[in-house]
Amino acid sequence: MIIIGNIKMNKTNTQVKDYIMKLLPRYEQGKHETILCLPYTSLTTAKFLLEGSGIMLGAQNLCDEEAGKNTGEISGEMLHDCGAGYVIVGHSERRAKYKENAKSINKKIKIALKNRLKVVFCVGESLAEKNLLKTFETLKTQIEDGLKGLYENELENIIIAYEPVWAIGSGKTPLSKEIEASIKAIRKVIANDFSDKAAQKIEILYGGSVDNKNCSSIAKIKEVNGLLIGGACLDAINFSQLIKDVKA
Ligand code: PGA
Numbered sequence: 001m002i003i004i005g006n007i008k009m010n011k012t013n014t015q016v017k018d019y020i021m022k023l024l025p026r027y028e029q030g031k032h033e034t035i036l037c038l039p040y041t042s043l044t045t046a047k048f049l050l051e052g053s054g055i056m057l058g059a060q061n062l063c064d065e066e067a068g069k070n071t072g073e074i075s076g077e078m079l080h081d082c083g084a085g086y087v088i089v090g091h092s093e094r095r096a097k098y099k100e101n102a103k104s105i106n107k108k109i110k111i112a113l114k115n116r117l118k119v120v121f122c123v124g125e126s127l128a129e130k131n132l133l134k135t136f137e138t139l140k141t142q143i144e145d146g147l148k149g150l151y152e153n154e155l156e157n158i159i160i161a162y163e164p165v166w167a168i169g170s171g172k173t174p175l176s177k178e179i180e181a182s183i184k185a186i187r188k189v190i191a192n193d194f195s196d197k198a199a200q201k202i203e204i205l206y207g208g209s210v211d212n213k214n215c216s217s218i219a220k221i222k223e224v225n226g227l228l229i230g231g232a233c234l235d236a237i238n239f240s241q242l243i244k245d246v247k248a
Helices: 013-026 040-050 076-081 092-097 102-114 127-131 135-146 152-157 176-193 196-201 215-219 236-247
Strands: 002-006 033-037 055-059 086-089 118-123 158-162 203-207 226-229
Touching: 002 203, 002 236, 013 040, 013 236, 033 086, 040 055, 076 102, 086 102, 102 118, 102 135, 118 135, 127 135, 135 176, 152 158, 152 196, 158 176, 176 196, 176 203, 176 215, 215 226, 215 236, 226 236
Parallel strands: 002 033, 002 226, 033 055, 055 086, 086 118, 118 158, 158 203, 203 226
Antiparallel strands: none
């Protein structure tokens, strides 16, 4: 199981220190692959605090250009240098609020890989798309646009997170059979565009209103290789309990 905590735009550097100091004594190494995706401003601090803990460090975004005249942006190279091993790309909040389009997401994925960052590539349908029965079509388009031009061996450094937009932060989750069907549909796209082997191998997580109550049952769904957690990772004690519960 891969468990990713997405802290989003929460916690100052001081608060991240405090959070990690609470999390570490409660964290059992080796049970899961745990990745903490933090704001840029606390990556360097977290790099030192997390060393040897087994918890890996990720960022939540990167620039779609490599370097130069992009005031206010952060490059893949900078993230790697700050200790990030992972980066989230294509989160629905960025697609919606910051107008990230398919082309930019594709560029970000390529730049991340080039800079030795593993990509947590988020895809998912909106409520309108779900109601129009366009979930699979949406997933296909998002996957194909995002992974355009990639070689099959590069998929080893990509984790897909299936996150229905309507489930994020809403307290609502799809039925187990819906999650299973969507992930199968994602694997089918990978099989068609790359190979059956790639489709079987790629890790696909579920994200959207996962909490301490539903984490175990969602983790048990066939096809689900891990969880992407937003709100429920903000409290270190809650999050460490969630990680333990998934194990149980
Ligand atoms: P949520 O967020 O767990 O608060 O729904 C998940 C995400 O946005 O990655």
